[in-house]
Amino acid sequence: MQKNIKRMATMQRMQVTGLELFYKNGFYNTSVDDILKELDLSKGAFYYHFDSKEDFFIQIIENLLVRKVYSMLIEPVEGHSNTTDLIMKCYDDALETAVHNEMDFGFVLGNFIGEFNGRNPKIMKHLNDIIRIWEVNLVSVIQRGKFEGHIDRHADAEGVALFIMSSFMGVRTLMVETAPSARKYRFMSQLRVFLKSIENKQPVL
Amino acid sequence: MQKNIKRMATMQRMQVTGLELFYKNGFYNTSVDDILKELDLSKGAFYYHFDSKEDFFIQIIENLLVRKVYSMLIEPVEGHSNTTDLIMKCYDDALETAVHNEMDFGFVLGNFIGEFNGRNPKIMKHLNDIIRIWEVNLVSVIQRGKFEGHIDRHADAEGVALFIMSSFMGVRTLMVETAPSARKYRFMSQLRVFLKSIENKQPVL
DNA sequence: AATTCTACAAACCGACGAGTCGGTCAATAC
DNA sequence: GTATTGACCGACTCGTCGGTTTGTAGAATT
Missing domain, CATH: 1.10.10.60 (Homeodomain-like)
Structure with missing residues (x-):
């Protein structure tokens, strides 16, 4: 043994x-x-x-990437406080590790998708699986927010999830080399503006 | 000659x-x-x-990339109608070319930044220059929107610009391989939600 | 007409990268 | 004490890639 x-x-x-x-x-x-x-x-x-470099990478995805995405982007939003607060906190933390140049896995994912897209369908499938898990989780969190009265029930959960994921992955690209800390702050402010705009205006008391 | x-x-x-x-x-x-x-x-x-593969690429950036970014992401928002309308139209068009799998240069930029980041400072400098041009233009367009009364004068122009650029670059990554058309539609809806939330609520008549 | 220059072609070089393979050596099994 | 196996070493193959060099057809120049 x-x-x-x-x-x-x-x-x-x-x-x-x-x-x-x-x-x-x-x-x-x-x-x-x-x-x-x-x-x-x-x-x-x-x-x-x-077996091969490719096999090696797939095992990295399964063993490391998936788990990191879970612990950084999925579990943090599954608490029971206000939905928008959870989301803000989660992405604030994720971007903070990015500021310190550590691996943040939203960017890792984005980079790898860019690198393998159109070149290695097998690996792309694994990466897309992670994206899907992330997306499904965000959508359900937002829907829970609607049920619990934090989020406007007219909000489109899929759209909101997509918008959050998109902006997060995008800002990571823009944070490399140019004022990461300032951009993080600006980004989080605007994310708050966006989330405010889909909050329920008649909160359940 | x-x-x-x-x-x-x-x-x-x-x-x-x-x-x-x-x-x-x-x-x-x-x-x-x-x-x-x-x-x-x-x-x-x-x-x-x-002279070299690198020199070749830099010339591509100067001759093709810069111009395409101008014609796709800069000139379209420099008209004189309502600022948010111009922005919506511009990114709608840009994403439409993306749906058809043509080169859209926001994604091109994002990919290249991912590829060269930390590996080729010389090329990174050229790419960052383009980003900066794009950003400066967006910021000034938004500020113009504030002056002209389309956009809430409390809005943070730099933040809004960053948020638009980020979400655009990010959604491009998420549009590869998974329902590009549907995601484009969802994304544009949410972009509208965001832009609505910074519109001037007491429009100048 | 002779020469020079432009715009390439084709063969080649050295470095590097993925993957292979025979061998080693310590630990465990018998 | 011997056989076997798990974990690893390092030299080698074979293909690829960036870059170089030598050669040359045709246009331009003199």
Whole structure:
């Protein structure tokens, strides 16, 4: 059983640094050797654990990306306070990690979609699955907000979800290299304006 | 003078197909040979006209990208009707070309920024210049809207501009592969909601 | 008519990248 | 104590890619 632990540990290490480098340099622009150099491991080790670079990346998606999206973009909005407050807090936190140049997974997702779109349908499918999970969750959160009286019942939940996701992914692109902190602040203000505009004007008391 | 015309024609052909392929497959994932194959030209022709692949790309930015952004995202909002109407029409048109899978340059920009970020500062500078032009223009259009009484004078022009640009670039990412037409419609509806919320409530008559 | 220059063609180079394969070595099984 | 297996090493293959060099048909110049 001990070996299985070692196996898992090595695979985990590879995946973590793999995601880091793929995020920084892109998938096609990061060689397997780049990853291995960082870990003092050899080609043999890599291809002992993974079938191919593509297989490796898919396992990264399943093991790391999905979970991070859950913990950063899904679970935080599933609390029971006011819907718009939850959403504001969630994306404020997500953008804060972005300001500090850490991996925020909305951007990671957007980048990878840009990179694989039209080039690798297999990987695109996995990435789209994550987007769909994110979207479904946001839609249901907004619908819950409508039921609970926080959000105007005339609001289009799918539209609102799409708009939030879009603007979030977009602002991440605009935050690279130009005043990330100021742009975060401006963005959050406008997101609040938008969310205010779909709040229920006759709140349930 | 005739030779200069031929020279320009060949360079133009290279740049146009270059941009197309870079857009479809990414810069690093498109080889110079890929472009030349499409045009029945040889390496010699390419390196006769351009110093390097990077120089080639920078010329594409200056000659094609900048102009397209002007004609698609800047000039359309510089008319003299109602500001929000102009903005709506402009981004509706831009997303329509996106639906038809043609090159829309907001997405092109976003993709390239993702690809070059942290890897090629020189090219990043050129791309950021375009973003800045786009942003400055949007901000001034919104400020004009405030002066002319279409837009609430309390609105934060920089914030609104950023929010529009962000959401536009983001929705483009989400339009690839999943219901582009439906998402365009939903997005435009929400953009209208947002723009309504910053319209001047006591319009000048 | 001879020469020079333009606009390419074609072969080639060195570096790099994914994937392979024979070998190693420690741990475990018997 | 020997056989087996899991985890890994590192050299090698083969294709690709950015860039170079040499050559040359035809236009322009003299």
